[in-house]
Amino acid sequence: MKKKIIRLSSAIIAFTLIFSVFAVGASAQTYERQYVYDQAQILSYPQFTELNTQAAEISDEYKCAVHIVTTDDPSVTYDNIQYYAEDMYLYSDAFGYGPGKDGVMLVLSVYDRCYWLLAYGDNGNYAFTDYGKEWMSGNFVDDFSSDEWYGGLEDYITDCEYILSEAAAGKPVDIYYSEDTGAEAYIIAFFIGLIVAIVVCLVFRAQMRTAKTAVRAGEYIASQGVQMQQRHSRFLYSTVTRTKIQQNSGNGGGSRGGTTVNSRGFSGRGGRF
Amino acid sequence: MAVQITNYQCPACTGPLHFTGESGMLECDYCSGKFSVEEIEKYYAAKNEKAADNFEKEEHIHTEETQWDMSDKSSQWSDEEQTLKSYICPSCAAELVCDENTAATSCPYCGNPSVIPGQFKGDLKPDYVIPFKLSHEDAKAELKKFYKGKKFLPDEFATENKIDKLQGVYVPFWLYNCDVQADTTFDGVIVTSHREGQYNVTTTAHYDIYRKGIVPFENVPVDASKNMPDEYMDAVEPFDYSQLKPFSMSYLPGYLAERYGETAEECVERVETRVENTTIDIMRSDIVGYAGCTLKNKYINIRRGKVHYALLPVYMMTTRYNGQEYRFAMNGQTGKFIGNLPVSRKKFWTYFLGILGSVTAVLGTAMMLIL
Numbered sequence: 001m002k003k004k005i006i007r008l009s010s011a012i013i014a015f016t017l018i019f020s021v022f023a024v025g026a027s028a029q030t031y032e033r034q035y036v037y038d039q040a041q042i043l044s045y046p047q048f049t050e051l052n053t054q055a056a057e058i059s060d061e062y063k064c065a066v067h068i069v070t071t072d073d074p075s076v077t078y079d080n081i082q083y084y085a086e087d088m089y090l091y092s093d094a095f096g097y098g099p100g101k102d103g104v105m106l107v108l109s110v111y112d113r114c115y116w117l118l119a120y121g122d123n124g125n126y127a128f129t130d131y132g133k134e135w136m137s138g139n140f141v142d143d144f145s146s147d148e149w150y151g152g153l154e155d156y157i158t159d160c161e162y163i164l165s166e167a168a169a170g171k172p173v174d175i176y177y178s179e180d181t182g183a184e185a186y187i188i189a190f191f192i193g194l195i196v197a198i199v200v201c202l203v204f205r206a207q208m209r210t211a212k213t214a215v216r217a218g219e220y221i222a223s224q225g226v227q228m229q230q231r232h233s234r235f236l237y238s239t240v241t242r243t244k245i246q247q248n249s250g251n252g253g254g255s256r257g258g259t260t261v262n263s264r265g266f267s268g269r270g271g272r273f
Numbered sequence: 274m275a276v277q278i279t280n281y282q283c284p285a286c287t288g289p290l291h292f293t294g295e296s297g298m299l300e301c302d303y304c305s306g307k308f309s310v311e312e313i314e315k316y317y318a319a320k321n322e323k324a325a326d327n328f329e330k331e332e333h334i335h336t337e338e339t340q341w342d343m344s345d346k347s348s349q350w351s352d353e354e355q356t357l358k359s360y361i362c363p364s365c366a367a368e369l370v371c372d373e374n375t376a377a378t379s380c381p382y383c384g385n386p387s388v389i390p391g392q393f394k395g396d397l398k399p400d401y402v403i404p405f406k407l408s409h410e411d412a413k414a415e416l417k418k419f420y421k422g423k424k425f426l427p428d429e430f431a432t433e434n435k436i437d438k439l440q441g442v443y444v445p446f447w448l449y450n451c452d453v454q455a456d457t458t459f460d461g462v463i464v465t466s467h468r469e470g471q472y473n474v475t476t477t478a479h480y481d482i483y484r485k486g487i488v489p490f491e492n493v494p495v496d497a498s499k500n501m502p503d504e505y506m507d508a509v510e511p512f513d514y515s516q517l518k519p520f521s522m523s524y525l526p527g528y529l530a531e532r533y534g535e536t537a538e539e540c541v542e543r544v545e546t547r548v549e550n551t552t553i554d555i556m557r558s559d560i561v562g563y564a565g566c567t568l569k570n571k572y573i574n575i576r577r578g579k580v581h582y583a584l585l586p587v588y589m590m591t592t593r594y595n596g597q598e599y600r601f602a603m604n605g606q607t608g609k610f611i612g613n614l615p616v617s618r619k620k621f622w623t624y625f626l627g628i629l630g631s632v633t634a635v636l637g638t639a640m641m642l643i644l
Binding site for chain 1: 422423424425426461468469472473474475476477478479480481482483484485486487488489490491492493494502503504505507508510511544546547548550551554555559602611612613614615616621624625626628629630631632633634635636637638640641
């Protein structure tokens with residue numbers, strides 16, 4: 001039932017999007033397609049134009065659509081933003097590139113301050129790995145947290161271009177067992193090994209010296225045992241510390257390399273800002 | 274100057290007797306006769322008393338007999354020489370030179386075990402003795418076991434080294450009884466944490482915790498020997514006090530024995546440190562439910578009780594390696610073995626680098642695969 005409602009709403013949204021194409025006016029006519037849908041109206045017109053132009057150029061160059069959708073719809077929350085984004089992408093012709101609908105899309109819910117970043121199609125999922133999406137999220141979430149919408153979206157477009165260029169070169173942004181990573185792992189392992197070696201050798205060394213002065217006499221407590229005469233405790237004061245919880249956007253994506261694709265053909269990750 | 278000492282001789286063949294821990298009896302080296310401690314005590318009671326009473330007289334007679342021209346002799350004795358005493362072996366009449374505290378020894382000429390009764394007279398008489406349970410052979414076997422599992426022990430040390438000296442010694446110990454009254458105050462903290470929106474809120478509550486109690490201690494041992502290293506004697510503890518027996522010199526033949534070289538008052542600081550530390554530990558362990566607990570104030574009152582004087586059985590061994598002497602001690606009752614061993618630098622670095630290399634390789638590869 002929930003899915004049906006969401007899908008229905010996405011259809012309405014899709015209609016709204018198509019309508020917005022005409023609403024954009026002159027700028028929309030300049031390009032064959034629109035890539036940025038600012039329903040929340042968080043961008044100025046020049047900002048919108050700039051982002052849309054960049055997205056169009058990148059999409060055409062790498063044959064993978066780069067989309068941005070912003071919404072202030074209160075019904076789009078952190079709990080349903082994934083279905084909202086996927087339904088919208090899947091059931092609207094406005095999204096994706098070519099017959100395979102390859103593309104990447106960032107959906108921002110300004111109302112619930114959450115986002116969903118998805119990729120679709122063989123090329124989209126190949127280029128935008130789980131690690132790649134995680135890396136991108138880390139770059140734009142800080143801007144969104146401080147309402148720097150344009151800055152965050154600009155980072156997103158820039159990162160998309162970088163990721164697509166790397167994928168085009170046959171090396172998508174992902175976790176590789178590169179020499180750097182290997183060196184780091186071995187440096188960390190070396191220091192852990194150093195601590196283990198010191199501890200083990202100290203234990204072995206201690207076995208060589210067993211003649212030690214006694215400083216306790218626990219074995220000689222008389223059989224009648226300890227007599228506790230008074231026990232009491234008194235509250236003195238308390239201190240309170242408040243620590244801000246690190247924003248964790250651990251929804252979707254993995255950390256073992258590659259791209260995790262769900263049964264609908266999407267890969268994605270989301271979080272709050 | 275020389276003094277008379279007593280040989281414990283077999284009532285049947287006059288051969289030398291020695292106490293055997295395994296049988297708990299005095300055994301004759303020649304006729305294999307076995308005698309209980311009580312039998313020998315009775316047999317020698319009068320003889321020992323007489324020997325002790327004649328202590329001064331015998332010395333005087335002996336001194337008079339040796340009128341030599343001493344004009345060329347150096348006039349001053351060194352400190353070490355002044356702490357030496359000489360005795361006449363009743364078996365072969367050789368002169369034995371011993372430490373002033375030596376109470377039982379064996380003659381280096383005829384090998385007969387000898388006891389010096391005067392050393393345990395009056396205030397010097399021990400209250401208790403724990404007889405040796407384990408033999409010299411047991412001590413040698415334990416030494417070999419002690420070498421096992423010591424990763425840094427040089428191979429040559431275990432294979433080539435020989436025992437220089439192996440001697441069972443009745444070591445003088447003071448056994449202290451006391452009640453320790455403790456008034457202690459600790460600072461305790463309880464830490465709770467909960468989430469409030471985007472924040473983790475941690476509350477640390479501080480408490481003043483008071484504990485008062487009495488901890489009774491029984492027979493805390495402190496070695497009273499000047500010759501034995503304190504850390505060795507502490508480390509061979511504990512002894513099984515259920516086998517404490519009223520002192521009898523009949524347990525001594527065959528072993529070295531010393532009278533105390535440090536008085537009970539001189540050793541009291543060591544015992545008080547031990548009982549105080551233990552009492553504070555007990556007060557601290559009574560506090561539960563706190564994340565941390567720090568001692569703030571303490572008032573310790575030690576009610577001193579009886580002090581007993583006991584001879585406890587310890588095997589002392591020395592070995593030599595690379596020109597250096599290594600000393601070991603074994604509890605002659607329980608077999609607990611302690612000592613300090615040499616460390617092979619080669620083995621140390623082999624292990625160190627081996628562990629470092631293995632951990633780095635395995636962990637580094639695993640981290641690469643996981644990350």
